[in-house]
Amino acid sequence: MTLNTTLQAARDMGVPERYAVMRRLAFLQPQIKHLEREIWGARRRTDRSRDLLIKALSESLIRDQEKELRPMKREATALLNHVNGKETVQAPGGITQEMIDQARQYPITSIIEFSKGRYRCCPFHEDRNPSMALYENHVHCFVCNRTWDSISATMALDGVTFREAVLALQS
Ligand SMILES: [Zn+2]
Structure with a gap:
């Protein structure tokens, strides 16, 4: 999903853009927080552990979670910039x-x-x-x-x- 997917869906469904963006953010933000906490915890475990296998597993887990987190953060930032930006948006097709x-x-x-x-x-x-x-x-x-x-x-x-x-x- 991207910002434009949300905006297009809002238009198609006839709901206010701001409502759609806020709902999408309400869905994304707890997931972002959860992933960030998981990554933070896994990093701590990796730093403390002397077991090489545990270190390797944690690092691979962190990489997977970061890969999942990145597009979510990108989307949330675009959504936030959109609602904080100017009210008038130029919709496709003029x-x-x-x-x-x-x-x-x-x-x-x-x-x-x-x-x-x-x-x-x-x-x-x-x-x-x-x-x-x-x-x-x-x-x-x-x-x-x-x-x-x-x-x-x-x-x-x-x-x-x-x-x-x-x-x-x-x-
Ligand atoms: Zn009917």
Whole structure:
């Protein structure tokens, strides 16, 4: 995983970038701490031991753990720099975070019509009793067990990419 994998997943899933980055960090940081402690302990054992076999085994263990640790630290640093950096990021394909936010604010009822209150039949499955509910600017289907925002609803209904949906919802 890299920073970009996390950012892309956040965009695809329609969750705030900062949320995705913080969750990923919450997953990585305890693992990094754990590995660093293990390496520190193994080093101490190696330094104290006079047994050559134990020394060799510990050193090989340390090398393996350092190999595992390095990409995690690299990713955590990139994630931290990203959240501490400027808020506006240039997304691939020339769409900005502002454009994504604006697309997300596009009234979902202009995409999926709700003529009789907050409930309607779900357009994403064969639905005879209204299973889809509207709340704020999201819809949720209790049969599909999925939530859509304006971007993901446009992607699903029009069969377009994330970028195309964002561009289509700039108004
Ligand atoms: Zn459904």
